[in-house]
Amino acid sequence: MATKPGIPKGTRDFSPVEMAKRNYIFDTIRSVYAVYGFQQIETPSMENLSTLMGKYGEEGDKLLFKILNSGNFLSGVTAEEWGGDNMNRLAARLCEKGLRYDLTVPFARYVVQHRDELTMPFKRYQIQPVWRADRPQKGRYREFYQCDADVVGSDSLLNEVELMQIVDTVFTKFGIRVCIKLNNRKILTGIAEMIGAADKIVDITVAIDKLDKIGLDNVNAELAAAGICEEAVTRLQPIIRLSGTNKEKLAVMKEVLAESETGLKGIVECEFVLDTLEALGLHNEMEMDLTLARGLNYYTGCIFEVKALDVEIGSITGGGRYDNLTGIFGMPGVSGVGISFGADRIFDVLNQLDLYPKETVTGTELLFVNFGPAEASWCLPVMAKARQAGVRCEIYPDSAKMKKQMSYANAKAVPFVAIVGENEMNEGKITLKNMVTGEQALLTPEEMINIIKK
Amino acid sequence: MATKPGIPKGTRDFSPVEMAKRNYIFDTIRSVYAVYGFQQIETPSMENLSTLMGKYGEEGDKLLFKILNSGNFLSGVTAEEWGGDNMNRLAARLCEKGLRYDLTVPFARYVVQHRDELTMPFKRYQIQPVWRADRPQKGRYREFYQCDADVVGSDSLLNEVELMQIVDTVFTKFGIRVCIKLNNRKILTGIAEMIGAADKIVDITVAIDKLDKIGLDNVNAELAAAGICEEAVTRLQPIIRLSGTNKEKLAVMKEVLAESETGLKGIVECEFVLDTLEALGLHNEMEMDLTLARGLNYYTGCIFEVKALDVEIGSITGGGRYDNLTGIFGMPGVSGVGISFGADRIFDVLNQLDLYPKETVTGTELLFVNFGPAEASWCLPVMAKARQAGVRCEIYPDSAKMKKQMSYANAKAVPFVAIVGENEMNEGKITLKNMVTGEQALLTPEEMINIIKK
Numbered sequence: 004m005a006t007k008p009g010i011p012k013g014t015r016d017f018s019p020v021e022m023a024k025r026n027y028i029f030d031t032i033r034s035v036y037a038v039y040g041f042q043q044i045e046t047p048s049m050e051n052l053s054t055l056m057g058k059y060g061e062e063g064d065k066l067l068f069k070i071l072n073s074g075n076f077l078s079g080v081t082a083e084e085w086g087g088d089n090m091n092r093l094a095a096r097l098c099e100k101g102l103r104y105d106l107t108v109p110f111a112r113y114v115v116q117h118r119d120e121l122t123m124p125f126k127r128y129q130i131q132p133v134w135r136a137d138r139p140q141k142g143r144y145r146e147f148y149q150c151d152a153d154v155v156g157s158d159s160l161l162n163e164v165e166l167m168q169i170v171d172t173v174f175t176k177f178g179i180r181v182c183i184k185l186n187n188r189k190i191l192t193g194i195a196e197m198i199g200a201a202d203k204i205v206d207i208t209v210a211i212d213k214l215d216k217i218g219l220d221n222v223n224a225e226l227a228a229a230g231i232c233e234e235a236v237t238r239l240q241p242i243i244r245l246s247g248t249n250k251e252k253l254a255v256m257k258e259v260l261a262e263s264e265t266g267l268k269g270i271v272e273c274e275f276v277l278d279t280l281e282a283l284g285l286h287n288e289m290e291m292d293l294t295l296a297r298g299l300n301y302y303t304g305c306i307f308e309v310k311a312l313d314v315e316i317g318s319i320t321g322g323g324r325y326d327n328l329t330g331i332f333g334m335p336g337v338s339g340v341g342i343s344f345g346a347d348r349i350f351d352v353l354n355q356l357d358l359y360p361k362e363t364v365t366g367t368e369l370l371f372v373n374f375g376p377a378e379a380s381w382c383l384p385v386m387a388k389a390r391q392a393g394v395r396c397e398i399y400p401d402s403a404k405m406k407k408q409m410s411y412a413n414a415k416a417v418p419f420v421a422i423v424g425e426n427e428m429n430e431g432k433i434t435l436k437n438m439v440t441g442e443q444a445l446l447t448p449e450e451m452i453n454i455i456k457k
Numbered sequence: 458m459a460t461k462p463g464i465p466k467g468t469r470d471f472s473p474v475e476m477a478k479r480n481y482i483f484d485t486i487r488s489v490y491a492v493y494g495f496q497q498i499e500t501p502s503m504e505n506l507s508t509l510m511g512k513y514g515e516e517g518d519k520l521l522f523k524i525l526n527s528g529n530f531l532s533g534v535t536a537e538e539w540g541g542d543n544m545n546r547l548a549a550r551l552c553e554k555g556l557r558y559d560l561t562v563p564f565a566r567y568v569v570q571h572r573d574e575l576t577m578p579f580k581r582y583q584i585q586p587v588w589r590a591d592r593p594q595k596g597r598y599r600e601f602y603q604c605d606a607d608v609v610g611s612d613s614l615l616n617e618v619e620l621m622q623i624v625d626t627v628f629t630k631f632g633i634r635v636c637i638k639l640n641n642r643k644i645l646t647g648i649a650e651m652i653g654a655a656d657k658i659v660d661i662t663v664a665i666d667k668l669d670k671i672g673l674d675n676v677n678a679e680l681a682a683a684g685i686c687e688e689a690v691t692r693l694q695p696i697i698r699l700s701g702t703n704k705e706k707l708a709v710m711k712e713v714l715a716e717s718e719t720g721l722k723g724i725v726e727c728e729f730v731l732d733t734l735e736a737l738g739l740h741n742e743m744e745m746d747l748t749l750a751r752g753l754n755y756y757t758g759c760i761f762e763v764k765a766l767d768v769e770i771g772s773i774t775g776g777g778r779y780d781n782l783t784g785i786f787g788m789p790g791v792s793g794v795g796i797s798f799g800a801d802r803i804f805d806v807l808n809q810l811d812l813y814p815k816e817t818v819t820g821t822e823l824l825f826v827n828f829g830p831a832e833a834s835w836c837l838p839v840m841a842k843a844r845q846a847g848v849r850c851e852i853y854p855d856s857a858k859m860k861k862q863m864s865y866a867n868a869k870a871v872p873f874v875a876i877v878g879e880n881e882m883n884e885g886k887i888t889l890k891n892m893v894t895g896e897q898a899l900l901t902p903e904e905m906i907n908i909i910k911k
Contacts, residue, residue, distance in 0.1 A: 008508055008566045008786045011554050014501035016567055018574070019581070022497040038844040040821040040851030043476040047468035047600055048502065048556075048586065049522075054462055068503075071523040071552055073590035075544060085539060090529060097551070098525055100465050102502075112462045113470055120472070122868040124854055127473070132502065136527035146501055159854035161833060168841070283837055332462045367494040379615060383737055387622070390492040397494030400578055400613035414576040 013137070013145030023364045024350060025148075028177075029130055032150045032344055035173050036128040039165055041152050044127045046109040048134075049100040056095075058108045058331065064091065066135045068145075069098035102134040106151040107328070107341070114155055115332040123156030123337075130346075142316075144347065153341030155329070160272060163305045163324065164279045166342045170309055170320055171285040173344065178358045180312040181287050181319070186295040187273050188302050188323070190256065193266015194242060194293075197259070198235035205296060206231070211243050212294035219243065242293060249277050249291045256293075272305055301325045305340070311352050319348045368455055369396035370412045371421045372405065381428050382421070385448045392452045396421075412438060419455055467591070467599030477818045478804060479602075482631075483584055486604045486798055489627050490582040493619055495606050498581045500563040502588075503554045510549075512562045512785065518545065520589045522599075523552035556588040560605040561782070561795070568609055569786040577610030577791075584800075596770075598801065607795030609783070614726060616794045617759045617778065618733045624763055624774055624796065625739040631803065632812045634766040635741050635773070640749040641727050642756050642777070644710065647720015648696065648747075651713070652689035659750060660685070665697050666748035673697065696747060703731050703745045710747075726759055755779045759794070765806050773802045822909055823850035824866045825875045826859065835882050836875070839902045846906045850875075866892060873909055 010016065017025060033043070049070060056064055080096045087093070103109055106129045114121065130150045139145055152169065154162045167183060174181045191208070195201040206229035210222050217225075222243055226236045241259050245252050253270055260266030277289060297306045304324030311319055322342030329337045353359055369389060371382045382398055389396050399408045412420050422434040427445070435451050436443045446454070464470065471479060487497070503524060510518055534550045541547065557563055560583045568575065584604045593599055606623065608616045621637060628635045645662070649655040660683035664676050671679075676697055680690050695713050699706050707724055714720030731743060751760045758778030765773055776796030783791045807813055823843060825836045836852055843850050853862045866874050876888040881899070889905050890897045900908070 007570055009505065009570065010501050010508075010566075011503050011505055014503055016501070016571065017499040018571065019496035019498060022499060026497070037819055038847065038849050040824075040849055042473035042820055043480070044473060045471040045476060047464050047470070048588070049465050049468055049600065051463065051465055054464075065527070068527070069525040070556075071525050071548060073519070073522070076548070077544070090531070094525060094530070102524075112464075116461055116463065117470065117472065122865055124865075126851065134502070146503065154854070157854040161827075161852060161854045164837070165851075172844075279834065279837070282834065283841060365491055366496055370494075373615075380733065380736065383618070383733070387737060390626075393492065395492050395494055397580065397619075398615060400608065400611040400615045411576055411578075 011145070013139030013143075015144065015146070019366065020364055023366075024353070024359055025346065027359060027363045028346055028349055028353070029148075029150065031176050032173055032346075033128070033130065035169055035176070036152050039126075039152075039169055041126045041128040044110075044113065044129055045131060046103070046106075046113055046129070048103055048132075050103060050109055050112065052095065052099055052101045054112050054332075055101050055104055055108060059104055063104065066137055067104055068102040068134045068136055069094055070100040070102070071097055072099055103131070104135060105133050106131060106149045106343070107153075110151070110153060111328045112332055114337065115329050115334045118334060121156075124154050124162075125156055126152070126154045128152040142347065142351065148346045150344040150346055151341055153339050155337050155339035158326075158338040160275050160279075160305075162340045163272075163276050164283075166322065166340060167276065167280055167285070167289070167307065168283065170307075170342065171287050174309070175286045177349065177353060179319075179349070179352055179356065181309050182312060183285075183287055183289045184292040184295050184308045184310065185273055185276065185289055185305065186292055186307075187269035187305050189265045189269025189272065189304060190260070190293065191269075191296060193260045193263035193269060194239075196263045196265065198231065198238055200231055200235060203229060203231055207239065208294045208296040214243060245293060249289070252291045252293075253277075269304070276305060297321060297323060301328055303327070307342070314352045314355050316348055316352060318345070319352060320344045364416075365395065366415055367395050367397050367417045369394055369419045369421055369451075370408070370415075370417045371396065371398035371423065372408050373399040373402045374424050375402045378402075378423050378425075378428065382423050385421075385423075385433065385451075388448055389452050389455070392456060394452060394455050421451065465599070467593030467597075469598060469600070473820065474818055477820075478807070478813055479800065481813060481817045482800055482803055482807070483602075483604065485630050486627055486800075487582070487584065489623055489630070490606050493580075493606075493623055495580045495582040498564075498567065498583055499585060500557070500560075500567055500583070502557055502586075504557060504563055504566065506549065506553060506555045508566050508786075509555050509558055509562060513558055517558065520591055521558055522556040522588045522590055523548055524554040524556070525551055526553055557585070558589060559587050560585060560603045560797070561607075564605070564607060565782045566786055568791065569783050569788045572788060575610075578608050578616075579610055580606070580608045582606040596801065596805065602800045604798040604800055605795055607793050609791050609793035612778075612780075612792040614729050614733075614759075617726075617730050618737075620776065620794060620796045621730065621734055621739070621743070621761065622737065624761075625741050627798065628763070629740045631807060633773075633803070633806055633810065635763050636766060637739075637741055637743045638746040638749050638762045638764065639727055639730065639743055639759065640746055640761075641723035641759050643719045643723025643726065643758060644714070644747065645723075645750060647714040647717035647723060648693075650717045650719065652685065652692055654685055654689060657683060657685055661693065662748045662750040668697060699747060703743070706745045706747075707731075723758070730759060751775060751777060755782055757781070761796070768806045768809050770802055770806060772799070773806060774798045818870075819849065820869055821849050821851050821871045823848055823873045823875055823905075824862070824869075824871045825850065825852035825877065826862050827853040827856045828878050829856045832856075832877050832879075832882065836877055839875075839877075839887065842902055843906050843909070846910060848906060848909050875905065 055067055076097050084093050132146050132148050134146050191204050195204045210225040214222050223236055241255050256270050295308055302323040303326040306323035308318040309320035324340040326338045373379050386396050418438055420436045432445050433451050434443055435446050509521055530551050538547050586600050586602050588600050645658050649658045664679040668676050677690055695709055710724050749762055756777040757780040760777035762772040763774035778794040780792045827833050840850050872892050874890045886899050887905050888897055889900050
């Protein structure tokens with residue numbers, strides 16, 4: 004026999020149980036997006052490479068999956084391009100299209116392309132796979148789903164408030180306890196202004212983030228090593244040692260950033276979001292976290308990230324405000340804010356905490372044993388009735404040995420088996436066996452359906 | 458301003474209304490598959506090219522979208538391969554992966570790869586996009602969805618019966634009147650045997666199919682032109698002129714194919730399927746159609762196709778029995794049967810006949826007008842309550858002019874608008890405006906929710 008066929012590394016097959024769990028995740032997120040007035044869109048898996056290139060940094064360009072032009076893909080490619088060592092340039096000649104790398108850039112492209120049809124503010128959600136030619140590793144795949152919601156065309160902070168409500172509602176539905184971390188890019192900009200080192204903001208947040216692990220002295224040493232002058236490190240001290248409630252943190256920040264207009268604006272924005280949500284009463288805790296920076300450099304206002312409290316795993320949701328995402332496609336001045344749920348990590352968390360509701364797996368509820376053509380014919384109209392009533396049922400297609408049919412039921416964890424032989428046919432009834440308790444009862448079709456639907 | 462960005466030809470964006478309609482189609486098919494005991498799987502968008510190549514004929518190989526290897530894709534490619542004119546060979550050196558072309562081959566690969574985990578017979582459904590580098594034209598896209606269900610590991614004709622029930626149920630739910638056409642590859646083989654021209658079966662079915670349009674003489678002339686000898690054309694006459702009920706047709710066929718064991722087997726199979734379904738009582742008509750051949754050469758038994766009765770459009774669903782699909786991956790002897798709903802064409806039919814249920818489009822049901830920060834704050838807990846009750850609602854995020862907010866509600870076809878100013882806040886009530894009738898009423902939050910949920 005030939006060797007077993009496989010699939011490309013970093014990709015996955017999803018079997019029925021995994022699919023049922025994933026559908027539970029997507030359906031939950033979808034239903035919450037919907038009650039907040041977001042509507043679904045989908046964009047093509049392929050975008051023109053001109054849409055994708057240059058949007059994710061140099062590293063991102065390399066991680067784009069590119070699609071070989073169909074037909075004569077060599078047409079127009081010069082010997083110099085072949086022979087040269089500029090792989091990116093050659094790739095661009097061989098390929099016009101690439102696979103979607105995230106949902107944000109295609110969404111920006113969508114907004115610009117459909118601007119005349121859209122009513123602003125536009126609230127959309129999108130649940131689709133994305134592809135990245137990353138080195139595969141545990142929990143990192145080359146094909147994975149993103150579940151994004153964005154509002155564009157409004158700079159109101161009510162949008163931030165609603166996105167945090169969505170996060171809170173979704174994780175409450177999942178039963179996952181989380182901490183929602185909030186920061187604001189304007190505050191980070193304010194800090195950079197204050198110490199006169201705009202390019203050092205990442206070094207600062209990374210160093211501060213280590214406070215618990217390495218202690219204040221080592222943090223200060225790291226800051227100095229990153230090229231931040233002594234005076235600036237001194238001025239940073241209240242920020243590094245920031246603690247207490249959100250209100251206390253913001254009070255300290257206000258003093259430290261008293262001279263930065265931008266920084267103060269960021270603080271006011273966070274205050275509005277936190278105060279409004281406090282009045283509404285969330286199920287999960289929100290925490291001002293100055294070490295939160297988020298890598299994507301298109302964020303300009305509030306940024307947020309969600310951590311699970313009971314599982315060691317990275318951020319399971321994140322997002323933020325961007326002020327000029329559509330500018331890259333020639334449509335400036337459109338402010339937006341969005342979030343993205345990490346479906347794969349949520350899947351892992353739900354598995355680890357065993358939080359899937361029992362009804363998640365939607366397999367067959369009722370298997371009819373097949374004793375032969377006459378019995379099978381008798382069962383078919385009964386099955387039609389059961390299906391009409393919403394019962395997921397099937398008949399074993401062949402009149403195989405009883406043992407084989409019962410082990411099929413067991414392997415599929417079917418909770419009820421219907422047994423119809425000559426006696427049952429004569430009486431117009433079905434012997435229903437409960438596969439969990441082992442109980443059997445002789446029932447009319449209606450009685451059987453009622454028991455299963457309970 | 459830069460030119461508007463676009464998307465690759467043959468691909469589409471789906472806007473909220475289109476998405477809602479597509480979800481209605483997918484959800485309907487999904488729910489019927491589920492009550493018949495089928496379970497969902499998903500496979501990766503990318504497969505190894507070795508899995509895909511050679512499975513769809515020479516033309517199919519050309520229509521595969523191939524993905525450029527990441528990193529140094531030139532590595533190991535010889536000058537001869539560059540310079541040569543064997544584009545397929547060069548493509549195979551540059552690309553290891555390709556996009557899924559249909560759901561059947563990946564499913565066969567899945568079955569073989571997971572054979573040790575699967576309980577046979579295995580009933581799976583799969584709803585995912587596929588990609589083909591076809592020349593785009595009206596109704597033909599480069600990215601489109603297939604909605605397949607297959608049973609493998611059973612050669613029982615009950616599977617064919619159930620798939621026809623599924624077809625009947627799905628189109629009844631859609632309200633689309635259809636004719637389900639049935640044929641059997643064994644009958645076609647029998648005909649070919651009978652006239653001693655196994656390679657002419659496609660010419661024969663194509664010619665017979667034209668009977669209504671061009672008349673018997675011209676059909677016979679076409680058969681002769683296709684190289685079928687006079688004697689064979691004479692023997693084909695009862696088949697060409699076949700008419701009447703399914704029973705009458707099968708009776709004639711039985712006589713004509715009396716000497717072909719294979720042909721008779723095909724007739725018996727069709728009889729079983731038709732008789733069983735007649736006893737069950739379908740909503741739609743089934744018709745024996747000898748001109749039905751279906752292009753894919755892996756079919757070996759019953760084949761079927763569905764035509765809409767009230768719209769001029771090609772086949773909207775099709776499928777059949779195959780006896781050795783997994784053989785290509787080294788696992789012989791697994792018989793299967795499957796169907797595939799054409800979601801894009803069903804979308805067009807539902808549009809043309811205007812058959813979407815009113816509740817398909819799931820946009821915002823209730824918009825809160827925003828008069829300012831105090832009023833908005835007052836609305837937020839009311840909205841939380843409404844959402845808890847499942848009402849899809851939103852607040853206009855900015856306190857823009859009333860006219861602007863109302864035209865936002867109109868553009869989104871929001872049926873109810875909630876107006877909360879100082880008077881309402883003092884009374885603890887909401888003025889609810891019905892946007893269809895123009896009626897207004899002052900209501901408590903609970904009263905408002907009840908009216909909208911009705």
